[in-house]
Amino acid sequence: PFAPTVAETDELIALAKEKHLMLFEAITTAHHPHYGFIRENLPDVVISHFIVGQQGEKYVSTSKDGIYVISNTGTIIKNLNIRDVYSLFEDSRGRLWAATQNSGAYVFAPGGKMQHYHNSGKKPEDIAFNNVRRFCEDSLGNIWMSTYGGLVKLDAQAQKLIHYRYEFQYEALNIRSVSPLLYDNQGTIWIGSFHNGLSTYNPGTEKYCWYHAKRDVDGRLNSPLISAIGQGYDDNIFVGTEGGWVSMLNRKTGMFERLPVPASLYDMTVKSLLYNEDEQMLYVSNLFGNIT
Numbered sequence: 001p002f003a004p005t006v007a008e009t010d011e012l013i014a015l016a017k018e019k020h021l022m023l024f025e026a027i028t029t030a031h032h033p034h035y036g037f038i039r040e041n042l043p044d045v046v047i048s049h050f051i052v053g054q055q056g057e058k059y060v061s062t063s064k065d066g067i068y069v070i071s072n073t074g075t076i077i078k079n080l081n082i083r084d085v086y087s088l089f090e091d092s093r094g095r096l097w098a099a100t101q102n103s104g105a106y107v108f109a110p111g112g113k114m115q116h117y118h119n120s121g122k123k124p125e126d127i128a129f130n131n132v133r134r135f136c137e138d139s140l141g142n143i144w145m146s147t148y149g150g151l152v153k154l155d156a157q158a159q160k161l162i163h164y165r166y167e168f169q170y171e172a173l174n175i176r177s178v179s180p181l182l183y184d185n186q187g188t189i190w191i192g193s194f195h196n197g198l199s200t201y202n203p204g205t206e207k208y209c210w211y212h213a214k215r216d217v218d219g220r221l222n223s224p225l226i227s228a229i230g231q232g233y234d235d236n237i238f239v240g241t242e243g244g245w246v247s248m249l250n251r252k253t254g255m256f257e258r259l260p261v262p263a264s265l266y267d268m269t270v271k272s273l274l275y276n277e278d279e280q281m282l283y284v285s286n287l288f289g290n291i292t
Contacts, residue, residue, distance in 0.1 A: 005050050005272045005285065049087045054094055061085035067098060082106055089135035091143060099132040105145055117145075117154070117161065127152060128163050136181040136189065138203055144189060146178035151191060151201070164201070182229040182237070190237060192226030198239060211256075215244065219255035222247050230273035233280055240270030246284055262292050 045062040058070040067080040082098050089097040098106040104118030119126045131148035141156035151164040180192035191199040198211040213224040223244025230238040237249040245268040246259040269287040284292045
């Protein structure tokens with residue numbers, strides 16, 4: 001479950017892959033002279049995710065050794081003892097969120113206070129599933145979580161969890177086993193799921209839309225196994241898939257366009273996407289940690 005993650009830091013592209021955190025020059029992806037400066041300060045750990053905070057801190061989550069907080073100089077500031085972290089997210093208030101495989105979600109305030117959202121089996125207001133995967137934040141400050149059982153919202157005002165449960169009678173709500181999430185510039189939440197393609201939800205109108213995948217059909221999503229979602233130029237949506245490479249939803253036409261597959265690519269299982277607005281470049285990491 002711990003897949004290569006591509007992110008941007010200090011005008012460089014960073015790739016977190018297994019036991020290494022590697023830095024590359026933007027655009028050319030040639031090795032930077034400071035290659036490996038974070039890796040050298042980390043113990044022998046298996047990296048699960050990596051993000052850069054608003055203040056430049058680098059957060060590295062691991063499978064068994066917690067979350068490392070690293071300064072701009074590569075010094076480990078502290079270690080947060082949270083196991084089996086799947087992904088990390090920093091919200092607009094500077095809080096660090098950690099999604100775990102079996103322990104729900106943790107949130108750390110800048111002052112150090114921690115809160116834990118998990119299913120204890122005793123409280124009806126608990127999160128329904130402890131398998132949490134990704135986060136996003138909407139314009140009202142609500143935090144959305146993807147879980148094995150569907151979509152969950154933490155209401156910013158009421159501070160309570162709202163579950164958007166799986167409904168068999170509505171195809172557009174067929175969002176069980178959700179993973180990637182994206183809140184776009186138009187106020188829409190994009191929801192990627194395993195085996196059921198791509199859905200959207202508009203919190204303002206409370207309307208869903210479902211994009212059915214059909215391999216090798218023009219204008220359609222190429223795979224129902226969604227692994228990454230990103231937003232690019234003209235608000236177009238990039239969708240990475242397991243085995244179907246990357247498709248782009250053209251917001252003007254409403255149709256999907258498949259991105260060309262590099263000749264040197266030998267695996268089309270996408271694990272993360274990063275769009276660099278300044279350079280108008282899309283970076284894609286695949287299952288084996290190659291950046292395209």
